[in-house]
Amino acid sequence: MNDLQIMLIGIGALIIVAVIILNWMQERRFHKQIERSFSPLESDALIDDPKIDVSQLEAEALDINDASGKMIEPVLSQGNVDNFEFNQSKVDVYADDLIQNQPYSEEENPANDIPSTTKHSQQTTVIAGHLFAEPSEIEANLTDTAELATSEISANPEVISAKHDDIKAIFNEAFSQNNKTATVQQSELTESENTATINSEGDQNSSSSDMPIHEIKLAAMLDPKMDLTAVLSFSAETTVSNLNNQLNGLFDDFDKPVFLHVLTSEPNQQWILLKEAGPKQTIAMISCSLQLADRAGAVSSNVLNRFKLVVENLNTAINAAIEWQDLEGSDGNDVAATIATANALDAFCLEVDKTIGIHLINGVNGAFTGTKLKGLAEAQGLTLAADGTFKRFDDAEKQPLDTQKPRLSFVMFNRDNNAFSPEMLRNSVVKGITFQLDITHVKQSAEAFTQMVQVAKQMETGLNALLVDDNNKALTDAQIEKIRHQLKAIHATMVAHGIIPGSDSALRLFS
Numbered sequence: 001m002n003d004l005q006i007m008l009i010g011i012g013a014l015i016i017v018a019v020i021i022l023n024w025m026q027e028r029r030f031h032k033q034i035e036r037s038f039s040p041l042e043s044d045a046l047i048d049d050p051k052i053d054v055s056q057l058e059a060e061a062l063d064i065n066d067a068s069g070k071m072i073e074p075v076l077s078q079g080n081v082d083n084f085e086f087n088q089s090k091v092d093v094y095a096d097d098l099i100q101n102q103p104y105s106e107e108e109n110p111a112n113d114i115p116s117t118t119k120h121s122q123q124t125t126v127i128a129g130h131l132f133a134e135p136s137e138i139e140a141n142l143t144d145t146a147e148l149a150t151s152e153i154s155a156n157p158e159v160i161s162a163k164h165d166d167i168k169a170i171f172n173e174a175f176s177q178n179n180k181t182a183t184v185q186q187s188e189l190t191e192s193e194n195t196a197t198i199n200s201e202g203d204q205n206s207s208s209s210d211m212p213i214h215e216i217k218l219a220a221m222l223d224p225k226m227d228l229t230a231v232l233s234f235s236a237e238t239t240v241s242n243l244n245n246q247l248n249g250l251f252d253d254f255d256k257p258v259f260l261h262v263l264t265s266e267p268n269q270q271w272i273l274l275k276e277a278g279p280k281q282t283i284a285m286i287s288c289s290l291q292l293a294d295r296a297g298a299v300s301s302n303v304l305n306r307f308k309l310v311v312e313n314l315n316t317a318i319n320a321a322i323e324w325q326d327l328e329g330s331d332g333n334d335v336a337a338t339i340a341t342a343n344a345l346d347a348f349c350l351e352v353d354k355t356i357g358i359h360l361i362n363g364v365n366g367a368f369t370g371t372k373l374k375g376l377a378e379a380q381g382l383t384l385a386a387d388g389t390f391k392r393f394d395d396a397e398k399q400p401l402d403t404q405k406p407r408l409s410f411v412m413f414n415r416d417n418n419a420f421s422p423e424m425l426r427n428s429v430v431k432g433i434t435f436q437l438d439i440t441h442v443k444q445s446a447e448a449f450t451q452m453v454q455v456a457k458q459m460e461t462g463l464n465a466l467l468v469d470d471n472n473k474a475l476t477d478a479q480i481e482k483i484r485h486q487l488k489a490i491h492a493t494m495v496a497h498g499i500i501p502g503s504d505s506a507l508r509l510f511s
Helices: 003-037 054-063 078-082 088-100 135-152 157-209 240-247 301-318 335-352 370-379 422-427 445-463 477-497 504-509
Strands: 124-127 130-132 227-239 258-264 271-273 282-291 320-324 355-362 390-393 408-414 432-438 465-468
Touching: 227 240, 227 301, 240 258, 240 282, 240 301, 282 301, 301 320, 301 335, 335 477, 355 445, 370 422, 370 445, 390 445, 408 445, 432 445, 445 465, 445 477
Parallel strands: none
Antiparallel strands: 124 130, 227 282, 227 320, 258 271, 258 282, 355 432, 355 465, 390 408, 408 432
């Protein structure tokens, strides 16, 4: 450790110590400020009456307490009643003090809106809109009043009885008015809350009524994970013929698929492909979609910018309102974000775009004839297609409508890349054939693979051929099981990405 490091360590230690000392000093200063702020009150302007000698009241209160500290209630004996001398002025003074000595008068606080709670910071108790002293002070006042009543009670028992009834009536009337005021206030509060609730519900209903009744969705074949779409709303409904005149080949010569859908007019609104709509069909919207990737790769920035320019020009020509639909995870109107989405989609395609192939080659008996191959293939449910391959379709996927094609399961083709045809099969011999399954195109790829292996083994026996892998090595059951596990992993990856194998989106993406 050199001198510089030692010096830096020392400086750091001094800084830490200084910070600790500074914090301690600030904390000490704050404690002192808090103690000064919360020092006990010497007097309270709302409670204390300058006319009353508190020390005198405390001394008088102690005189009427017994040794145990319990208050002795005044008792009127018959002798005291006979010798009672009433002092009208003193009783009036105490009655006025009890009734009028309050923090708010009826004129100052007509609503009596002080909440029923205890304010600990002022050490006072608030009840039904009136402020009283603490219980200890109330007890002292009552004690002094009791002593005065005891000393004066012998004066005039008849008058004191009448005055007692008058004071009681005054108290009852005062508290009755307070209770009525509190009741009216509570009633008004409840009514205002109910009105606020009704208004709130009305606002919610009015806001919900402003929402669109029908949410227009895009065509079912479009996928926000792979299609950039712009929706153009016409200012007035038009026909397909007028729209075609405006298009005039604007979307031709794109190296990625472009789909144009139109929304038919009410009441049967639905999205249909523009090329399938009749020329007199009335339409309200058009959607323009660009597929971001396929097996040729991701869309380029030049193609994307050209597509956006064409859409903008079309929008100007037909005087429509345009809205770019967001892609999954990015802004559809952001070129850089769209390119990033396209590249990520292309990387996903490279990861899962796999095919599985197994081969049959001639054995010791040599090449097999085309006629025999054709007979065995048709016996296993394969059909010769126009592209020169034999195809096997999944029987469970056959659709009831003639316009929908059954799903392809796997294909069989000539290993020498010589297309099959009826004439070729009649006049030629075949040295080897290949069975191939495209994982991305088959919904139930594991079942299709099992079916393909069974057909291959059946034809291996019928043709006296050998079942081999890509390196012409015999294909064992262990290798077949390994292939099946890899196939299931690819299938799961596609499902997790939201593109189901064999779906319309998968067929477009991996075409």
